[in-house]
Amino acid sequence: MPDINELIKKKLKTYPSEICEVAIEAIESAESGLPEVSIAEHIGNVIRRLVKKKGDSE
Amino acid sequence: MNMSGEIRVKTESRYKTLYNELKNFVVGDMHELFFVCACLGYKANNPILLGSNGEDRFWSRTIRPEEYVCYYSMLLEKNNMDISVIKDDKFVLSKIEEYANGGMEILLKEFLSDYLIKSNTELKLDHTCIKELPKTFLHFIYEKIQ
Amino acid sequence: MILQRLIMKNFRQFRGVQQIEFASEIGTAGNVTVIYGENGRGKTGIFRAVMFCLYGEHKLSQDEEVEREELYLVNSAELQESASIGKQVETYVELLFKHKGESYSIKRYLLGMLDGEKRIEQLDKVLLSHTKVDGNTENFSDPDEIRKIINNILDKNVREYFLFDGEKIQRLTLASLEQRKEISKGIRNLLNIDALEKAIKATARTKKNLSEELGKKATGELGKIIKQCNDLEEKRDELTNRIKDLEGEYSHADNQKKQTDKKLDEYNEIRHLLNERLRLEEELKQQEEQARNLLSDMKIKTAKASLLLVSNAIDFVYEKIEQKKKKGEIPSEIRKDLIEKILTEKRCICSREIIPGTEPFKEIIIWKNKTCDMEAESSLINIWRDLSTIRHHREDTAQLVETLLQKYALCKNEIEKLRSKIDGVNKEIGSSERKDAAELEKFREKLEEKQIKIGAEQTKLMDDLKTVGNEHELLSAQKTQLSKQEKFKDELTRRVAIAEDVYKALGTIHKEFTNEIKNKIIENANKYFKQLLDKEGQKTLDQILINDDYSLQILDKWGKPFLANISAGQRQIMSISFISALAKVASADKILEMPLFMDTPFGRLSSEHRGNLIEKIPEFCAQWILLATDTEFRKQEATMLMKGGCWGKFYMLKGKGIGTTEIQERNISDAQSILYDTMEK
Numbered sequence: 001m002p003d004i005n006e007l008i009k010k011k012l013k014t015y016p017s018e019i020c021e022v023a024i025e026a027i028e029s030a031e032s033g034l035p036e037v038s039i040a041e042h043i044g045n046v047i048r049r050l051v052k053k054k055g056d057s058e
Numbered sequence: 059m060n061m062s063g064e065i066r067v068k069t070e071s072r073y074k075t076l077y078n079e080l081k082n083f084v085v086g087d088m089h090e091l092f093f094v095c096a097c098l099g100y101k102a103n104n105p106i107l108l109g110s111n112g113e114d115r116f117w118s119r120t121i122r123p124e125e126y127v128c129y130y131s132m133l134l135e136k137n138n139m140d141i142s143v144i145k146d147d148k149f150v151l152s153k154i155e156e157y158a159n160g161g162m163e164i165l166l167k168e169f170l171s172d173y174l175i176k177s178n179t180e181l182k183l184d185h186t187c188i189k190e191l192p193k194t195f196l197h198f199i200y201e202k203i204q
Numbered sequence: 205m206i207l208q209r210l211i212m213k214n215f216r217q218f219r220g221v222q223q224i225e226f227a228s229e230i231g232t233a234g235n236v237t238v239i240y241g242e243n244g245r246g247k248t249g250i251f252r253a254v255m256f257c258l259y260g261e262h263k264l265s266q267d268e269e270v271e272r273e274e275l276y277l278v279n280s281a282e283l284q285e286s287a288s289i290g291k292q293v294e295t296y297v298e299l300l301f302k303h304k305g306e307s308y309s310i311k312r313y314l315l316g317m318l319d320g321e322k323r324i325e326q327l328d329k330v331l332l333s334h335t336k337v338d339g340n341t342e343n344f345s346d347p348d349e350i351r352k353i354i355n356n357i358l359d360k361n362v363r364e365y366f367l368f369d370g371e372k373i374q375r376l377t378l379a380s381l382e383q384r385k386e387i388s389k390g391i392r393n394l395l396n397i398d399a400l401e402k403a404i405k406a407t408a409r410t411k412k413n414l415s416e417e418l419g420k421k422a423t424g425e426l427g428k429i430i431k432q433c434n435d436l437e438e439k440r441d442e443l444t445n446r447i448k449d450l451e452g453e454y455s456h457a458d459n460q461k462k463q464t465d466k467k468l469d470e471y472n473e474i475r476h477l478l479n480e481r482l483r484l485e486e487e488l489k490q491q492e493e494q495a496r497n498l499l500s501d502m503k504i505k506t507a508k509a510s511l512l513l514v515s516n517a518i519d520f521v522y523e524k525i526e527q528k529k530k531k532g533e534i535p536s537e538i539r540k541d542l543i544e545k546i547l548t549e550k551r552c553i554c555s556r557e558i559i560p561g562t563e564p565f566k567e568i569i570i571w572k573n574k575t576c577d578m579e580a581e582s583s584l585i586n587i588w589r590d591l592s593t594i595r596h597h598r599e600d601t602a603q604l605v606e607t608l609l610q611k612y613a614l615c616k617n618e619i620e621k622l623r624s625k626i627d628g629v630n631k632e633i634g635s636s637e638r639k640d641a642a643e644l645e646k647f648r649e650k651l652e653e654k655q656i657k658i659g660a661e662q663t664k665l666m667d668d669l670k671t672v673g674n675e676h677e678l679l680s681a682q683k684t685q686l687s688k689q690e691k692f693k694d695e696l697t698r699r700v701a702i703a704e705d706v707y708k709a710l711g712t713i714h715k716e717f718t719n720e721i722k723n724k725i726i727e728n729a730n731k732y733f734k735q736l737l738d739k740e741g742q743k744t745l746d747q748i749l750i751n752d753d754y755s756l757q758i759l760d761k762w763g764k765p766f767l768a769n770i771s772a773g774q775r776q777i778m779s780i781s782f783i784s785a786l787a788k789v790a791s792a793d794k795i796l797e798m799p800l801f802m803d804t805p806f807g808r809l810s811s812e813h814r815g816n817l818i819e820k821i822p823e824f825c826a827q828w829i830l831l832a833t834d835t836e837f838r839k840q841e842a843t844m845l846m847k848g849g850c851w852g853k854f855y856m857l858k859g860k861g862i863g864t865t866e867i868q869e870r871n872i873s874d875a876q877s878i879l880y881d882t883m884e885k
Contacts, residue, residue, distance in 0.1 A: 044413065134520075
């Protein structure tokens with residue numbers, strides 16, 4: 001079976017960069033075997049970092 | 059001959075428990091058992107004096123009219139229709155008591171002994187084997203009638 | 205993966221060392237292996253051995269409801285014998301196979317022993333040897349490493365699709381929750397999207413947390429809508445969880461029903477006896493009731509019967525009084541008291557003097573003697589009247605007593621007969637420890653009622669979920685609009701927006717992939733369906749569909765749903781086509797380079813369908829291992845297989861003592877002499 005996650009990541013690249021980045025982070029965390037709560041926390045941090053970065057640059 | 063209801067009818071004192079138990083199993087009430095015994099005693103012509111062994115058992119008011127009529131008939135037959143013998147109900151019943159006493163003796167001798175608990179003091183039914191007693195009792199009477 | 209050889213030692217029914225070499229060459233040498241044997245000889249055991257060897261798994265999907273401890277892998281006979289001399293039993297399964305041109309050999313060990321009555325089976329070592337194309341060999345003994353290597357060759361999620369058994373086919377045939385679950389599970393397993401689904405759930409959680417935070421901080425209309433959205437999401441989660449719980453409850457009830465049905469099946473042979481016993485017991489009850497009533501009647505009638513003992517007295521007195529009446533003595537013409545008055549006064553009513561001792565006086569004395577006094581006269585008349593009644597009913601009384609006694613005798617006789625019959629039935633039924641089948645039936649009915657209630661609740665909850673979903677969508681749109689309008693530069697709002705977008709994106713991708721896989725499966729399923737379906741079916745049936753709810757449907761030539769009208773055989777072909785398609789998509793290769801095990805697939809199939817299966821399956825896949833019973837693989841099927849030129853190996857499973865099977869290789873050319881004809885069995 002081809003690596004489904006690679007295909008998913010390929011598809012995500014067609015989305016805006018923010019969305020793509022957060023989604024790929026979510027999938028890679030899931031692939032690594034982290035529990036759901038930890039993944040949720042991690043992407044929460046990723047989102048905060050992204051928004052702050054954008055806010056600083058504006 | 060008035061079918062008095064004020065008389066205390068007696069049976070032998072040693073039959074007290076037996077009367078109390080049998081009236082529940084083979085007949086409806088005390089007077090019926092008395093009647094059955096009286097008929098048995100009359101048929102066998104076996105009157106037995108109660109004497110001092112007599113004990114009150116029930117009121118004569120419980121005796122049914124047809125039972126009373128049978129009692130009168132028994133005495134009239136034995137006394138060649140002398141109507142004077144049935145004038146006094148107390149006298150009538152005292153004579154019938156003798157027949158009932160004799161009848162109970164026949165019952166014990168010929169039928170009931172298999173269903174009793176053997177004891178020196180009193181006669182009691184053996185409850186382990188009396189399930190069909192109404193049937194065997196009726197059958198015994200029926201045989202006597204034939 | 206192409207299987208080459210399976211070697212088993214003391215595994216399941218296969219005592220000692222036994223092996224099967226699989227046909228594995230596409231073309232003239234053949235890629236079809238037939239393993240032939242009666243039920244219970246270990247056909248599924250061959251597949252079980254392969255799965256155990258590759259994955260160390262005891263259970264197959266059909267063993268869902270079976271406890272791990274109840275599944276024995278070590279040969280029982282060997283276990284018993286070894287236990288008697290205090291030895292353990294060595295069990296192993298070795299599998300040699302090729303994958304992408306490279307050779308593999310995996311050997312998995314198991315130790316078995318008896319500890320008193322308790323049976324202990326313990327996994328032991330596992331060894332893998334991998335010979336690459338260049339000839340170099342690598343050996344592995346670490347279970348985790350071996351697991352990774354094997355999963356890369358054939359993922360454990362899809363391994364179940366390489367065994368087609370009656371149950372799987374049945375699950376797919378009937379439109380039911382089981383069917384939908386089977387299909388959605390199949391698709392999910394194929395996609396291997398555990399990571400994606402986990403990511404979606406994690407994103408949902410992040411979204412929720414952020415929304416809740418925003419709800420606390422936002423004010424006015426936006427704050428209100430955010431709060432409402434959060435509430436709806438919570439309600440949606442609640443409903444989704446409840447629907448899932450109900451599915452579980454329904455499934456559990458289904459399993460309980462299956463277990464009850466299994467138990468009831470045990471009673472089928474004695475069900476008529478149980479019913480007979482119930483009937484007899486009812487009759488006995490009635491007869492005993494009648495006997496009791498008759499005894500009560502006897503009690504009432506005994507005193508009346510005793511009357512008959514004094515019949516002669518009754519008759520005597522009656523006759524005497526009757527005579528007196530006839531003679532006119534009673535009632536007397538002249539009353540006694542009047543005569544006494546005349547005698548006392550010595551004067552007649554005509555005033556004539558009556559002198560004692562004279563003739564008239566003597567006559568009057570005679571009269572007096574004949575008459576009774578009034579009271580006595582009245583009593584006699586009453587007695588006569590009563591005796592008349594008694595005599596009148598005497599016949600009836602005698603008859604009644606006789607009848608009562610006869611009835612009772614008949615009743616007792618009947619009671620004895622019934623008791624005797626019940627004893628006989630009980631002996632036939634056997635063990636009295638068995639639970640009454642009637643109780644099981646009642647339990648089953650209750651389960652069905654429960655399932656109906658669950659179904660009703662599920663429908664309602666689905667509607668509620670839809671409503672909540674619609675409301676949420678509307679509010680979300682309003683929320684987005686308001687946020688934009690308010691030009692909320694707040695960081696929190698942006699974070700919520702990103703989380704929502706990520707969640708939507710992952711959800712969309714999930715849906716897209718699911719649909720892609722679904723479409724691939726449908727495409728392949730329809731391809732196989734057209735090849736396997738009989739001529740009659742080809743005229744009417746057009747294509748297989750998978751609905752949104754994962755149920756299967758067949759459309760006729762006019763595009764109308766036709767599943768309800770197809771035959772059992774056509775349903776089976778549909779299931780086989782679907783499963784073959786799943787397996788094909790799982791392999792993602794041009795040809796299915798996976799062994800296909802089919803466990804008694806011919807069950808309800810017509811000759812034409814069987815012929816199509818036998819012709820086409822060897823073309824679909826690299827290796828076909830057909831597990832067949834004596835009733836479905838006969839001379840006819842053997843001839844068809846030989847004609848196709850794909851039949852490479854033929855094995856028979858023969859019983860050799862209790863719980864032991866011997867694998868006997870046979871020449872294919874001997875098949876005609878070994879197998880049964882249609883009429884023979």
